[in-house]
Amino acid sequence: MIAARKRTVAVLGATGTVGQRFVSLLAEHPWFELTTLTTSERNAGKRYADAAHWHLSEPIPERARDITLTPTTDDLDAELCFSALPHEAAVEWEAGLAKTGHHVFSNVKTHRMDGDVPLVIAEVNPEHLDALRVQRKRRGWSGSIVANGNCSAIGFSLATAPLHRAYGIERALVTTLQALSGAGYPGVASLDGLDNVVPFIREEEEKLVEESRKFLGGWDGSRFAAAAFEMSASCNRVAVRDGHTEIIALTLRGSPSLLDVTATLRGFRGKPQELGLPTAPRCPIVVREEPDRPQPVLDRDVERGMAVTVGRIREDEVLGVKFVALSHNTIRGAAGASVLNAELAVAEKFV
């Protein structure tokens, strides 16, 4: 699929960890033209290459190096805005930008649970974009806000969506082993990260549960209905750079066989695959048979970081079925997912 014309895009909060991923994904994007990078007052006016403390192993894209950083304002000259703002700045700017006609693809918690803001994983609940109609009408906006989820919620929801759709989840229990990059930069102190596990990530368990229920829930044309299953989450930080590992146990309606579960996951495709969106993985869920996979170092970069890798599908004596899911937290779980949402919105003519 080819977009009719290139849209101008901005990255809000471009110097942080997620902002850098956006810059990396958008610099050579076939549909989008990266024109604007915003930052805090302190860094405004600097060249991007000078102000960003670059953390990615690939170099800063040539196209971005010389862009002059500007403060975030609500009259930005860009059609689409990818927001990697911190919560306080998002409260200040995202709604104003939407009001002035910008289409904001947000990566922060601020508006995720709003009743008229679609919280979207492009393969999982593309129909939630229809809420933008309501959002614009109710709020009088010419622009819009589409929310991207928390990294651990995206990993969980993408890995379980095909099963929820095919059978229905009754109960879900997930234990996460989350990467250090999820905390941003400087984020986790190395004295906490080395030779250690921290069994707590502030607000993470709450987000993981409530966002998953929204992702896997419905939209009836006027309201979101959260998926109704029981869910428990325990979130842990481990000494991994990128890639969240999630140990998932589920009770599924009808107790499908392991073969059926495996086939359902492996066969899953969504709108992005159907439409051939530029950032879409060919296969959003990669199922592996080896007993010791997925592993962060081996699987996080599969499909340019846009697939979830699932392994160890087996019976769970307590809940029914269990498996391990791994996703790249700053690509599939953040910037990549948000870019894919934007591509979907463009393709479906929502923006």
Place this chain on the structure above:
Amino acid sequence: MIAARKRTVAVLGATGTVGQRFVSLLAEHPWFELTTLTTSERNAGKRYADAAHWHLSEPIPERARDITLTPTTDDLDAELCFSALPHEAAVEWEAGLAKTGHHVFSNVKTHRMDGDVPLVIAEVNPEHLDALRVQRKRRGWSGSIVANGNCSAIGFSLATAPLHRAYGIERALVTTLQALSGAGYPGVASLDGLDNVVPFIREEEEKLVEESRKFLGGWDGSRFAAAAFEMSASCNRVAVRDGHTEIIALTLRGSPSLLDVTATLRGFRGKPQELGLPTAPRCPIVVREEPDRPQPVLDRDVERGMAVTVGRIREDEVLGVKFVALSHNTIRGAAGASVLNAELAVAEKFV
């Protein structure tokens, strides 16, 4: 409590990771006199200090440095034998040693699930030692075998035993984040251990489930009865040197309040505390209130590595209650627990 006389003791397989912990714990033991260290044929005849590739941060005990390593044989000159043998060697030697009058405290899977071998955590099921009567009679042994459990099973069972005793566990789901030292030396390759999680440990989930059911089950004077609750385990290797973190969710009979669960764990004491055994922690379960504890670097060495630290006791929407338990896998989960078993057996006059 003071033992009447010092018993002579051997460490079988003294050069490995667990063997080194035994040597460290036994060199200055008030009740035991370390006289014999065994090893493979290849190293026999060498000084211990020359043959052991020492891994512990404390130095090799003076008393052990100059002991000449011998091969394992069934006529060892030691009353008690602490076995850190690999499985094949344990098959070859442990029963023979018991037959010739030695009291073997084993740390390998070989005899753990035998119908007449007590698998003991000194605080949890000291009454299982009574099975030694049956064992000796049935097998015609003058000695005995007492088994120590797998490191992850000990952590789980010690942390949940007070709750099982007070309320009864109906269902248990545990996800482990296990330390590298659990795989011995050389064990996990650093390319698998750095920046990574391996979501699989061979045979570990099976051992964790079946041994926990034996620990928490009964002994009726002639047979062991496994505890009957449903249990599921998922075992993962993480980049931690020592200290297994276990994320535990339970359904307890009668749905006790979090306050009651906390008080039950905190108030737990067992025979070793009652008898004042030399290796006993004052408090076998340390409960912490901070939201981000336990952590391996901060909590694994509590009570000289002999306590389990529990934190994050909270409601679990799916199963009822959940918490995090941390134990030092080569001390509380291996050598230290076995030494404590031996002290208990001596104090109770089983050996």
Place this chain on the structure above:
Amino acid sequence: MIAARKRTVAVLGATGTVGQRFVSLLAEHPWFELTTLTTSERNAGKRYADAAHWHLSEPIPERARDITLTPTTDDLDAELCFSALPHEAAVEWEAGLAKTGHHVFSNVKTHRMDGDVPLVIAEVNPEHLDALRVQRKRRGWSGSIVANGNCSAIGFSLATAPLHRAYGIERALVTTLQALSGAGYPGVASLDGLDNVVPFIREEEEKLVEESRKFLGGWDGSRFAAAAFEMSASCNRVAVRDGHTEIIALTLRGSPSLLDVTATLRGFRGKPQELGLPTAPRCPIVVREEPDRPQPVLDRDVERGMAVTVGRIREDEVLGVKFVALSHNTIRGAAGASVLNAELAVAEKFV
């Protein structure tokens, strides 16, 4: 530059760490056609994808997955052989393969210091390939052996070659901080690698010194002359997956200014760049100005792992000038360098 026809190539010892890098680099190579993968007797007959315990973050190339592994023999059906054999196997097979007409590009120490075997870094001493004439004549071979150096020696020699050529090195002192992957798989035990430095790598300091002197030395048409400078090396293993960091201090003839040193490094180009060889980096030495670079996570993948990154060029009160050099040890320091050597040999019609 385009080769006239594709040469068939084999990877000897294809399942190990360096073998995997070869497979990854050769599967889609424009000049070479990967036809043969060899292994130990134990794995012969298996599919490559089944036998290789794959460690790289990119997936196994499609083209290699289904190749059936064969034992190494001297009648292999391949024109070029990239050898990642261990020393003992290299002793057994490399000379025989050369005798039977194969062009062997070896990565092991076996023949590196032989008087008629060129030890080559394509940018540094391409003229040493002329030794192949002597080698074939003296040994009666229709094939040949070209040796690739030790990873730390390649990093040092590539980073210092422009300075040796421009000024002459009088004294060199290098301290290395070497990556875990340099020890292969399983290689370094994670208990040695985590939270630790091992200040010793067997034979490494000797190789680093003697190979650097051969790289930077001369070939007079019949004999190699080692570069004559004084050199000291201290080699350490650190907790880094890939990328050797080398802290280098030099005394240069004529005491050039830091500006001159910087310009000399930055301006360096060699035969591979001149010929536009497929695996050549555009720029073999990348000089960075930031005070805290190079760093393994940020710089090892520059130029697809084929460049050395140099930073912190400054005065050294004792020796004259010092700087930090970083190179990807399994690409620039092993498989990539060897493939580049083969490209050079083809382009220059030595093979």
Place this chain on the structure above:
Amino acid sequence: MIAARKRTVAVLGATGTVGQRFVSLLAEHPWFELTTLTTSERNAGKRYADAAHWHLSEPIPERARDITLTPTTDDLDAELCFSALPHEAAVEWEAGLAKTGHHVFSNVKTHRMDGDVPLVIAEVNPEHLDALRVQRKRRGWSGSIVANGNCSAIGFSLATAPLHRAYGIERALVTTLQALSGAGYPGVASLDGLDNVVPFIREEEEKLVEESRKFLGGWDGSRFAAAAFEMSASCNRVAVRDGHTEIIALTLRGSPSLLDVTATLRGFRGKPQELGLPTAPRCPIVVREEPDRPQPVLDRDVERGMAVTVGRIREDEVLGVKFVALSHNTIRGAAGASVLNAELAVAEKFV
């Protein structure tokens, strides 16, 4: 040796990484009574156990838990003050405290290079304490300031002092591999610390060189004379929790044999050993013969962290002799060294 009476002591900046080490070392000190813990305004009034984000593996000492934190002032009720203040606070308070009669043992750079402040390693240059006479007279203080050095400078100077004393150092080149704890908490971001080396520590190389020259230099009764040797330092941060590894090459006058160098290091004892000071290691330099020692995980805790471990003593083709030295950076390199300085000052009746 036993002190006549207990001195009251304060820890200034007690909640940071070094402050915690002081608290741990002083809580049960035979000569000192810990009465006062100071902190920033923000934490003043809190219990120590509540305000300190405790990082050490041993628990907070009972004696310190309930001490109420106070702001730093110059009328503190304590005879000795161990200062772990940051530089700005040290500028503000240390001189004032000395003026009002306190004996300040400082761990920050602030006064280290002052012409009348002794910068002391108790085994290396105890005679520099005589500068306190001049200091008090010139400044009109009833108290005093004794400075403790930078962690890497202490490791280098203690390991080389016996050689400088016995032979004289002409040239020294040191490359450090420094632990994460040296940067305090939160200090190094885990994204910089994991799978990485950072070849730069701000101001560290300058401190290492100039402080080592002061430690190894002289005091003539009125002025310090820096040791005159040429010295070069390259400082790197590696993924180690505690323990700085230093790779040292020296040119010594008279080119002593390796046997003599080894004997000189091994036989070294200083005033603290002679006086039997409570915190003194029995042996300040431990020499190991194994080819792969010292290592942080195995050697940093030797002599309760107060010894330097030296290994790999061998010839250096460029400078003469080289070896590896390891020291615990927050004990021997910070708090422990400062406590030992205080013990020495008390024993020698300087305070």
